[in-house]
Amino acid sequence: MSVVVVGYVPHPRGRAALEHGVLEAHRRGASLVVVNSSRGDALVDEEFVRGDRLRALHDELAATGLTTEVRQPVRGRDAAEELADVCRETGAELLVIGLRKRSAVGKLLMGSAAQRILLDVDCPVLGVKSPPREA
Amino acid sequence: MNEAEESVAAETSATPVAQRPGRFSGELVGAVLLAALGVYLLVDAGAIAVPGSSNTVGPRFFPYAVGGLSVATGALLALRVLRGDRGPADDGEDVDPDAPTDWRAVAVIAVAFVAHALLINVVGWPLAVALMFAAVATTLQGRLTPAAAVRPFLVGLTVGCVVWIVFVKALNVALPGGVVLEFLTSWL
Amino acid sequence: MAISDLLGGFADAITPVNLLFALLGVLLGTAVGVLPGIGPAMTVALLLPATYVLEPTSALIMFAGIYYGGMYGGSTTSILLNTPGESASIMTALEGNKMAKAGRGSAALATAAIGSFVAGTIATLLLALVAPTLVEVAIGVTTADYFALAVLAFVAVASVLGSSPLRGLASLCLGLYLGLVGTDVLSGQERFTLGIPQLSDGIDVVVVAVALFAVGEALYVASRLRKGSVQVIDHKGSWMTREDLRRSWKPWLRGTAFGFPFGVMPAGGAEIPTFLSYATEKKLTKHPEEFGHGAIEGVAGPEAANNASAAGVLVPLLTLGIPTSATAAIILAAFQGYGIQPGPTLLTTEGPLVWALIASLFIGNAMLLVLNLPLVGLWVKLLKIPRPYLYAGILTFASLGSFAVNADPLDLVILLGLGLLGFAMRRFGWPVAPAVIGLILGPIAETNLRRALAISDGDLSVLVDSWFSRVVLILALLALVGPVVLRAVRGRRATPAELARDQEEDREVQKAANREGWGS
Structure with a gap:
């Protein structure tokens, strides 16, 4: 069975990626692997889903009727590396990621996780922007 | 606890x-x-x-x-x-009591700190701080590649320069700034 | 009389510059209270070099702000993250985190903040009232009495702070030794300097304090760095309702009543009064079923006790010059940095300074109340700083502070050496605070002892000549022997195997708590 991987963060861009991931998985008859990783190097990481939010995510995934799995690696590595790992391991057909809106200067300063992902990951990558009203 | x-x-x-x-x-x-x-x-x-x-x-x-x-x-x-009595090791929010002791991290920090101490009067405090900061942060990240050290170095250099300007220029603490920074801030 | 002095203190503290330092202090204090791994003692130690450039009043106002702010910051993380940074916050975490999980985080934060304000204000008022009276008593204190007080502080600190009295004593010995190094004040003789000229002035308190607190902590954390993060509970829900207020005000007052006296006592600490306050509230509450599931009384009482004891600690510091906590010891070092020796004469010689300090405590408390609740979001953001940067930053400031003392790289090498000592002490479970208190109080004790014996011409009986010193020395003996006797009475429980089993049980509990809170 083919696999669609989604890089998920609890932001509008992550929601958008998840929506498109679900659509793509239905279209391809594939199973869905949702990845939400944390470097785990700070006491607080608000992008790491847990507690009520994690339960809500599981409920939401169950309602899609797809075969789904949530992976939450915490190994001190960047999201790009974790996603590349999961894609390689599952032999993913497609990776869906959310893109944040950023100016050229911001990009210069902060680098870009999306760029790292494009360079690291071997399978096709679908980049989704968050809906404009929520951005 | x-x-x-x-x-x-x-x-x-x-x-x-x-x-x-x-x-x-x-x-x-x-x-x-x-x-x-x-x-x-x-x-x-x-x-x-x-x-x-x-x-x-x-x-x-x-x-x-x-x-x-x-x-x-x-x-x-x-x-x-x-007789078998052991003191309970100190606890803390960032301490993992079950982790094995990472002696390499301790060694790297110790060496980096001594190097830092010896470099202050040579290259100035801010740059010496940047080098120590980079060594310590990179070690604690758990990855010791040159690429992984770039960001810690830049962060350390920023911290070093800002702290130096605040303490030397505003508070008059005596701290060697290094040739470049002292020249650049001589108008302050 | 005290009232007019206090008003004069307010006049000094309300200058724009001093208000600014009070604000800076409470902001820094709250920040370090929130941040893991950094406590008020470490922060004041790192900022001791500020005494070289700042006015005494400004610097001490800032330090007092840090001291109070640290308490507030600690309660925030206890409630929202369930990570009590110190043992005095455990009780707050117990009920406060449950409240946050039940969607009442805002109410928990509010009752903690207002309770801290109420307790801090009342306790500071008590400090202002008690201090002049106590000074009048203390002014008749002889050098022998003073030596007895120092002995009591040593023994109490060594046996109360830390896991076992013996390890506290070991730490105290190290501090006393470090205090001996240098030139003897009374005879001018060099002692234990190993012929190194830099050591003839003694080892600088800044270097020792920064090394033991900051460098030692950074090394220790680095050796066992935790991976993973904790869940932040959203502080949603309404602020305090009328009902919450009705249930909180009595615990606030009772907590204050517990906390202040314990703070005043040598090494009474904040831990015991918070436990007592919690137990009392649990007994008196009309809602016993809520305890363990987020009872507001269980946050209000202990949090008030914690803050009141913090103010109580300042009583022996300002009236007798006896520090009973690590932070107080370092504030004492700050006084000494200005050539001021805290003691019975402090209030007469440095009256305006002390009253400005006390006034600034009121101001700082009010600032904390106003700032803390709206800024909770900001404090939580602070916790997103990655640990590698946080500890590299701590080392940066450690270097800054120690190098600024003499501009001598050798100081930094000594700093690292003592930092390694602090690292080892943390591994062995030797508490660090007795070493710092021994370092600062040791020379004071020695001077008083020798002056007393010089007056009596070497007759040792002078040490137990007055009722005061007899009572104090008996208390010291009790503090030393008490735990040993208790253990003998309890008998069986003290065998290593049973101790280990007890500790293992605690550990299981701790692990279960961790599993709940920590990521992978």
Whole structure:
């Protein structure tokens, strides 16, 4: 069975990626692997889903009727590396990621996780922007 | 709240807990060194010159007292450690009590700090800080590649320069800034 | 009389510059209270070099702000993250985190903040009232009495702070030794300098404090760095309702009543009064079923006790010059940095300074109340700083502070050496605070002892000549022997195997708590 991987963060861009991931998985008859990783190097990481939010995510995934799995690696590595790992391991057909809106200067300063992902990951990558009203 | 792996008695107890058999406790060394320090105090206190013909308590008395207390405390503590008593290692939000000791991190930080100390008067405090900051942060990240050290270095350089400007230019603390930064900020 | 002095203190403290330092202090204090691994003692130690450039009043106002702010910050993380940074916050975490999980985080934060304000204000008022009276008593204190007080502080600190009295004593010995190094004040003789000229001035308190607190902590954390993060509970829900207020005000007052006296006592600490306050509230509450599931009384009482004891600690510091906590010891070092010796004469010689300090405590408390609740979001953001940067930053400031003392790289090498000592002490479970208190109080004790014996011509009986010193020395003996006797009475429980089993039980509980809170 083919696999669609989604890089998920609890932001509008992550929601958008998840929506498109679900659509793509239905279209391809594939199973869905949702990845939400944390470097785990700070006491607080608000992008790491847990507690009520994690339960809500599981409920939401169950309602899609797809075969789904949530992976939450915490190994001190960047999201790009974790996603590349999961894609390689599952032999993913497609990776869906959310893109944040950023100016050229911001990009210069902060680098870009999306760029790292494009360079690291071997399978096709679908980049989704968050809906404009929520951005 | 303070219990950690050292708390498990190694030799004498038959507790049903996971323990590392025959594990040597560094605390024994600490206790013995404390007793040795006490002996040193007792011996060396005799060498302190006592001025004049003072018949009251002079500069030797307190060292003798501290030395005696150290010997007694060190010896008692060594006995307790030998009998299997372990001090609970310190706890903290960022401390993982179950993690094995990462001696490499300790060594890197120690070396980086000494290098930093020796570099201050050569390259200036901000750059010396940046180098130490990069070494420490990169080690703690757990990845020691040059690429992984770039960001810590830049962060460290920023912190070093900002702190230097605040403390030297605003608070007049004496701190060598290095040729470049001192030239650039000479107008301040 | 005290009132007019206090008003004069307010006049000094309300200058724009001093208000600014009070604000800076409470902001820094709250920040370090929130941040893991950094406590008020470490922060004040790192900022001791500020005494070289700042006015005494400004610097001490800032330090007092840090001291109070640290308490507030600690309660925030206890409630929202369930990570009590110190043992005095455990009780707050117990009920506060449950409240946050039940969607009442805002109410928990509010009752903690207002309770801290109420307790801090009342306790500071008590400090202002008690201090002049106590000074009048203390002014008749002889050098022998003073020596007895120092002994009591040593013994109490060594036996109360930390896991076992013996380890506290070991730490105290190290501090006393470090205090001996250098030139003897009374005779001018060099002691234990190993012939190194830089050591003839003694080892600088800044270097020792920074090394033991900051460098030692950084090394220790680095050796066992935790991976993973904790869940932040959203502080949603309404602020305090009328009902919450009705249930909180009595615990606030009772908590204050517990906390202040314990703070005043040598090494009474904040831990015991918070436990007592919690137990009392649990007994008196009309809602016993809520305890363990987020009872507001269980946050209000202990949090008030914690803050009141913090103010109580300042009483022996300002009236007798006896520090009973690590932070107080370092504030004492700050006084000494200005050539001021805290003691019975402090209030007469440095009256305006002390009253400005006390006034600034009121101001700082009010600032904390106003700032803390709206800024909770900001404090939580602070926790997103990655640990590698946080500890590299701590080392940066450690270098700054120690190098600024003499501009001598050798100081930094000594700093690292003592930092390694602090690292080892943390591994062995030797508390660090007794070493710092021994270092600062040791020379004071020695000087008083020798002056007393010089007056009596070497007759040791002078040490137990007055009722005061007899009582104090008996208390010291009790503090030393008490725990040993208790253990003998309890008998069986003290065998290593049983101790280990007890500790293992605690550890299981701790692990279960961790599993709940920490990521992977």
